[in-house]
Amino acid sequence: MTGAHHDTSALFGAAGTAIxxxxxxxxxxxxxxxxxxxxxxxxxxxxxxxxxAAAAQFVAGAGPSAWCTAAIAFTCFLTFVASIFRGDRxxxxxxxxxxxxxxxxxxxxxxxxxxxxxxxxxxxxxLAGLGPTMRKTLRDPWSESLLYFTLCVLKxxxxxxxxxxxxxxxxxxPAVNLAASIWxxxxxxxxxxxxxxxxxx
Numbered sequence: 001m002t003g004a005h006h007d008t009s010a011l012f013g014a015a016g017t018a019i020x021x022x023x024x025x026x027x028x029x030x031x032x033x034x035x036x037x038x039x040x041x042x043x044x045x046x047x048x049x050x051x052x053a054a055a056a057q058f059v060a061g062a063g064p065s066a067w068c069t070a071a072i073a074f075t076c077f078l079t080f081v082a083s084i085f086r087g088d089r090x091x092x093x094x095x096x097x098x099x100x101x102x103x104x105x106x107x108x109x110x111x112x113x114x115x116x117x118x119x120x121x122x123x124x125x126x127l128a129g130l131g132p133t134m135r136k137t138l139r140d141p142w143s144e145s146l147l148y149f150t151l152c153v154l155k156x157x158x159x160x161x162x163x164x165x166x167x168x169x170x171x172x173x174p175a176v177n178l179a180a181s182i183w184x185x186x187x188x189x190x191x192x193x194x195x196x197x198x199x200x201x
Contacts, residue, residue, distance in 0.1 A: 016068035016158030023151035024075035028082060030145050037088040037143045039136050041095050043080035045102045045129025050076050053122045053173050056115055068159040069173065088136055088143060098131035116169040123173045130180060137184065141191035149188065152181040 030036045050073035058070075102125045109121045137144050159174035 010162075012158045012162035014067070016155045016162055017071040019151055019155040019158065020068055020071035020075055023148055023155065024078060027079065027145055027148040030148075031079070031082045031086050034086060036145050037086065037136075038079055038083045039095070039132040040080070040083040040087045040089075041091065041099045042129050042131075042133040043076055043083045043087075045099065046076040046126060047073065047080045048106070049102070049122045049126045049129065052109065053119060053126070056118050056122060056169075056173075059115055068155060068162065072155070090136070091132075092135065094135060095132040098128050102126075102128040116167070116172075119169050119173050123176050126177070127180060130184070134184065134187065137188055138191060141188045141195065144184075144188060146185060146188050146192075149181055149185045153178065153185060156181055 027036075031038060050069060054069040054073050105121055105125045105128070109118055109125070112118045112121060133144065156174050156178035160171065160178060163171055163174070
């Protein structure tokens with residue numbers, strides 16, 4: 001790898017890390033003001049699996065991209081703690097199924113020695129953790145922050161750009177989360193527009 005390539009990756013990694021930390025500030029304030037209500041199950045799953053993904057990326061040699069993932073893990077944990085006190089408590093049977101699916105896959109990860117398969121499993125667990133938030137957003141699209149998830153799109157894009165090499169082990173996690181962030185933003189915007197037009201907001 002050339003020095004210029006490494007420097008560019010480091011720049012993208014630092015920018016993605018900064019955005020990850022910055023995004024937590026307005027999101028935390030919105031939770032404090034009760035203008036949004038994060039789902040406890042989502043942030044519990046994300047706190048655990050993002051920390052796992054960060055460790056796996058460091059082992060797999062993701063370079064500066066792993067910085068973004070580590071910063072995300074830190075902010076996920078803070079949001080999880082906030083969700084305990086000010087989060088959404090309308091837990092449904094479907095939410096419990098998503099939570100069970102997510103955590104039942106963790107032992108599989110622990111038995112997986114291959115870093116590529118490890119990252120794939122962890123990423124799929126994280127998508128299961130997104131399930132309760134997607135259900136909640138469909139019901140009440142104003143219960144989540146469009147600004148926060150827009151910043152998630154940006155931070156995951158920077159995490160992808162920060163990759164020093166392209167393998168499934170290092171690229172799968174940020175790439176899939178980039179797509180998931182775009183999806184939740186789209187879902188939120190479409191639902192808000194639809195409900196506004198029907199006079200429900």
